[in-house]
Amino acid sequence: MISSSMIFAYFITFLAIYIQVFFLVTFLERKREIIRREKEIELKDYPVVTVIAPCWNEEKTLAKTADSLLKLNYPREKLQIILVDDGSTDRTYELMQEYANYPNVEVYKKENGGKHTAVNFGLEKARGDFVGCLDTDSFVHPEALKRIITYFDNPEVMAVAPSIIIHEPKNLIQYAQKAEYEMAVYIKKMLGFLGAIHVTPGPFSIFRKEVFDKLGNYRQAHNTEDMEIAYRMQSNGYRIEQCNDAYVYTVAPGTIKGLFKQRLRWIYGFLNNTLDYKHVLFRPKYGNFALFTIPAGIISISAALYLFAGSIGNIFNRGMEKFTQARAVGLDFGFNFPSLSWFYIDTGVSVILIIILFSLLIVSMILGSRMANGRVKLSVNILYFIGIYSFIAPFWLIKAVYNTAISKKPSWR
Amino acid sequence: MIDWKKYILVFFITLALFLSAFYLSDFLGNKKIEDVKSIQDKVATDILSSETKFALLEELSCKDVDNTFLSEELGDLAGKIEYGEQNISGSKDEILSLKRYYSLLEIKDYLLMKRVRERCGLKSIFVLYFYSDKEKCDDCEKQGYVLTALREKYPEFRVYSFDYNIDLSAVRALISIYKIKGDELPALVINRKVYEGFQSVEDVEKILPDLLKLKKAEEPQKEE
Numbered sequence: 001m002i003s004s005s006m007i008f009a010y011f012i013t014f015l016a017i018y019i020q021v022f023f024l025v026t027f028l029e030r031k032r033e034i035i036r037r038e039k040e041i042e043l044k045d046y047p048v049v050t051v052i053a054p055c056w057n058e059e060k061t062l063a064k065t066a067d068s069l070l071k072l073n074y075p076r077e078k079l080q081i082i083l084v085d086d087g088s089t090d091r092t093y094e095l096m097q098e099y100a101n102y103p104n105v106e107v108y109k110k111e112n113g114g115k116h117t118a119v120n121f122g123l124e125k126a127r128g129d130f131v132g133c134l135d136t137d138s139f140v141h142p143e144a145l146k147r148i149i150t151y152f153d154n155p156e157v158m159a160v161a162p163s164i165i166i167h168e169p170k171n172l173i174q175y176a177q178k179a180e181y182e183m184a185v186y187i188k189k190m191l192g193f194l195g196a197i198h199v200t201p202g203p204f205s206i207f208r209k210e211v212f213d214k215l216g217n218y219r220q221a222h223n224t225e226d227m228e229i230a231y232r233m234q235s236n237g238y239r240i241e242q243c244n245d246a247y248v249y250t251v252a253p254g255t256i257k258g259l260f261k262q263r264l265r266w267i268y269g270f271l272n273n274t275l276d277y278k279h280v281l282f283r284p285k286y287g288n289f290a291l292f293t294i295p296a297g298i299i300s301i302s303a304a305l306y307l308f309a310g311s312i313g314n315i316f317n318r319g320m321e322k323f324t325q326a327r328a329v330g331l332d333f334g335f336n337f338p339s340l341s342w343f344y345i346d347t348g349v350s351v352i353l354i355i356i357l358f359s360l361l362i363v364s365m366i367l368g369s370r371m372a373n374g375r376v377k378l379s380v381n382i383l384y385f386i387g388i389y390s391f392i393a394p395f396w397l398i399k400a401v402y403n404t405a406i407s408k409k410p411s412w413r
Numbered sequence: 414m415i416d417w418k419k420y421i422l423v424f425f426i427t428l429a430l431f432l433s434a435f436y437l438s439d440f441l442g443n444k445k446i447e448d449v450k451s452i453q454d455k456v457a458t459d460i461l462s463s464e465t466k467f468a469l470l471e472e473l474s475c476k477d478v479d480n481t482f483l484s485e486e487l488g489d490l491a492g493k494i495e496y497g498e499q500n501i502s503g504s505k506d507e508i509l510s511l512k513r514y515y516s517l518l519e520i521k522d523y524l525l526m527k528r529v530r531e532r533c534g535l536k537s538i539f540v541l542y543f544y545s546d547k548e549k550c551d552d553c554e555k556q557g558y559v560l561t562a563l564r565e566k567y568p569e570f571r572v573y574s575f576d577y578n579i580d581l582s583a584v585r586a587l588i589s590i591y592k593i594k595g596d597e598l599p600a601l602v603i604n605r606k607v608y609e610g611f612q613s614v615e616d617v618e619k620i621l622p623d624l625l626k627l628k629k630a631e632e633p634q635k636e637e
Contacts, residue, residue, distance in 0.1 A: 010431075018427045025423055195414075284415055291415065321554075328555035328562075328613070343448055343493055347441035348500060352434040 009306065013353045016303040019296045020360035026190045027367060034189065036245045036374055040073060041146055049130045049145060049206065050080040052122030054115050058136035059091045061251065066099050068139030074146060081105045082122040087112025115202070116218040116225040123212055131209050133226075134248075138164070138203035141247035148206050148246045158238040159207040159230075160246070161188060161200050163372055167249035169381075173259055176388040177252040179365055179381035185244055186368030192242035196288035198270075198297070199227040200240060203248040211238060221276075224269025231277045234289040244371045260396050267400035270297055275404070301397050307354075308394035358386070442501040449493050449511050453518065456486050460521050487522060490515055491574070498546075513581045519573045520583050526571065538567070538621060541602035542574040543593050552611040556599040559614050566614075567624055 051069055055062055062083075069081050081104055085093040096107045110121050119133050130152065134140065144162060151160045163185045166178040191197045200207070205226065215236060221228030230240060253259040274294055280286040281294055362382060370376045494515055497508045523539060530537050542560060544553040560572045575584050577595055587593075593600045597609040603620055618624055 014427060014431060017430060018423060021426050021430070022419075022423045025419060025426070029419075287414055291420075324554050325558045328558040343445055344496060346500060347438055347445075349434050349438040352438055353431070356430055356434060 009310075009350060010353075012299065012303050012306050013350070013357065015299045017353070017357055017360065019292075019299060020357065020364065022292065022296075023187060023190045023364065024360065026193055027186070030190075030193045033193070034244060034371060036371065037143070037147060038374070040143060041150070043146055043149060046075050046078045047130055047149065047152075048078050048080065048128040049074065049132065049149070050082060050122070050126035050128035050209075051145075051204075052082045052084060052119050052126070052131065052133045053136055054084050054086055054118030054122065054133065055088060055092050055096070055136045056086040056112065056115070056118070057088045057090045057092060059088075059095055061136050062092055062095050064139050065134060065136045066096075066105075068142075069134065070099075070102065070105075071142050072140060072145050073142045076104045079104055079145075080127055082125055083107045084118040084122050085109040086115065086118035114220060114223075116220055119225070120217040123217055126209065129209055130206050131212065132204055132206035133202055134204050135202040135250070138248050138250040139167075140204055141249070144204060144243075144246040144248060145206070148204075148243045151241045151243055152206075152208070154239075154241075156239045157241050158211050158233060159200050159205060159240045161192070161197060161205045161240065161242045162203065162246040162248045163188075163242070163244050164201060164203055164248050164250050165372060166252045169252065171254055172384050173256060173388060174252045174254055175381045176384040177259070179369075179379060179385035180389070181252075182368040182372045183361070183365045183385075184368065185242075185372045186364050188242040189244050189371060191288075191293060192240065194288040194292060195239055196234070196293040197240040197242060198230050198234070198289065198293045199224075200230045200233075201248075202226045203250050204246070222269045222272040223265050224273060227266075227269050228273050228276075231273050231280075235277055235280050235286060237286075247372075256392060260392065263393070263396040264400055264403070267301065267397055268403055271301075271400060271404045274298070301401070304393055305397055305401075308390075311390075361386075442504055445493070445497060445501060446504055446507050446511070449490065449497060452486060452490050452493070453511060453514055456490060456518050457514075459486070460518060460525065463525055464521075487515075487519065490518075512576065513579060516575055516579055516581055516584050519575070520587065523573050535569075536623070537569045537571055538603075538623060540570070540572050540617075541587065541591070542572050543577045543588070543598060543600040543602075544574060545577040545595065545598045547578045550598050553599045556601075556611055559612065559617070562614055563617060563624075570624065 053062075053065055053069065058065075066081070066083065069079075072079060081099075081102070083096045083099060083105065085096060085108065087110060093107075093109050099105045100107045106125060108121065108125070110118065115135075122133070123131060130149070140162075148160045148162065151157050164181055165185075166174055166181050169175045169178045188197060202225075207229075211229075211233060215229075215232050215238075218225040219228055233240060253262050274281075274297070280290045283290050365382050365385070366376055366378065369379065494508065494512050497504075498512070501508060523541070526537060526539065529535060530539075540560070542556070544550060544556065546553070557574075560574070563570050564572060575587065577588065577593065577598055591600075591602050591605075591607050593602075593607065594609070599609075599611060601608045601612055601617070603617075608616075608620065612620070
């Protein structure tokens with residue numbers, strides 16, 4: 001007899017595998033269109049682009065971000081750089097002055113109001129036909145902007161997201177994120193093909209200025225303004241692409257606590273923006289975004305939580321067995337080697353399905369690594385990712401769901 | 414704009430993966446059952462061969478009797494059947510029939526070993542253990558751990574365990590011989606006497622002072 005919890009487990013696993021197969025089929029269909037440019041390219045036409053860097057207490061990273069913008073291989077007279085100090089309490093504004101002398105750099109200071117207010121402030125000053133933003137924990141590859149601009153040859157494309165790469169990972173947590181971000185390059189590219197991208201990341205997504213003119217500026221949006229603008233664009237039928245060879249390097253949180261806070265904000269943002277835009281869910285007129293991306297996000301969260309609950313259940317049962325044994329014959333600290341016979345390897349359906357799911361995830365990571373680095377590499381980072389995220393991701397997922405239920409907003413930092 | 418065909422294609426690919434998982438699991442489950450069957454066949458042949466040898470050579474020299482034969486294979490078999498009961502889904506009937514056969518082999522081994530002990534004066538100690546996994550029997554799991562611990566401590570201590578609810582006339586006969594009651598499990602039969610309820614390691618050692626002697630007899634050997 002199959003119990004109802006078993007049916008639910010199969011259902012959720014089926015959907016989780018469906019998502020990965022969907023990506024894989026999209027990849028096989030469109031892989032010829034994925035280009036990776038190694039060399040400098042020339043554009044027929046260089047439109048004016050404005051890049052806004054909102055800063056709040058970024059004295060340590062400002063220079064690297066600003067320098068990378070100045071080193072962009074793009075005509076200076078066509079590139080307007082706006083540095084906005086969002087009421088920092090450290091030396092950020094003082095350091096910004098060093099850039100004020102560049103003819104294409106403008107420096108502003110405003111009262112603290114949150115990242116979206118700083119970007120909106122910059123948008124008011126923007127002269128470009130294209131605008132973008134660069135978070136001050138990130139810096140760009142010199143060719144990134146030109147590569148992104150080529151995507152706008154298609155007049156339907158309204159925004160282009162870059163490939164975000166972890167800069168010089170130093171510890172296991174950062175190596176794990178490196179694998180995750182590489183997988184995201186692949187997933188984002190596939191979502192781009194499907195016209196279903198749900199976030200235009202703060203680090204260097206470039207928009208046609210008319211997006212903001214027609215749809216309005218950034219909103220606070222549960223501290224995930226870069227997600228909300230993508231939801232708003234999708235709900236208005238605006239196309240977002242992903243440029244896999246436009247690299248933006250970002251400094252990943254190096255501690256569990258830092259990672260937890262960041263992810264809590266992202267997942268909370270996803271859940272709440274989804275609630276705000278629930279009217280688009282499953283409505284075919286909003287395309288794959290409504291039918292695939294958002295449901296896939298919800299299913300992934302549910303599947304991760306379900307797997308976690310299952311593992312906790314298993315650990316609890318093992319603990320109870322040990323407890324009974326201890327009550328019967330006392331504590332046995334000796335370690336019994338598990339039998340080497342294949343007979344005792346679990347060959348149940350759920351185990352095989354989980355192996356299939358993880359294999360598909362690993363394929364995603366390998367394809368992502370190939371798109372980001374140009375070569376297929378089975379990196380040990382994948383193991384760090386699976387190891388670390390299996391243990392801690394459920395906690396930020398649970399907290400994000402809980403906070404959403406009680407309407408508690410997580411902080412930025 | 415929406416490629417419905419792709420949604421359907423992906424559905425069928427996922428379904429195919431799913432069905433393959435079910436097929437593979439079933440295939441491997443059957444392989445495991447075959448594995449159990451082949452061990453069981455070997456044990457059955459071994460018992461039959463021992464019985465025959467015993468019948469042929471009434472005056473068999475006791476030196477030739479290996480008093481530990483079968484026990485390891487029976488133990489391996491018991492472990493695999495127990496694991497199979499819990500983990501191989503979809504083959505419940507087959508597992509159950511293997512379990513019946515296993516119980517029968519246990520009884521045969523028990524009868525043979527008893528005769529060997531009487532003839533050759535072996536020190537082996539036999540315990541019949543009745544448990545239940547159908548009705549709630551919290552102490553059965555505990556009792557299992559105690560018997561395992563005793564077996565590890567005293568190699569001459571041999572346990573024959575029987576599921577009280579198994580549908581096998583030979584086991585039902587044992588149950589009626591010793592008048593085991595279903596609501597007083599776990600039950601141990603030691604030297605023809607029935608002990609109902611949970612018995613700790615110490616309780617069993619008290620019931621069987623011979624056990625301690627066995628241990629003592631072994632200790633000097635170890636030191637040599």
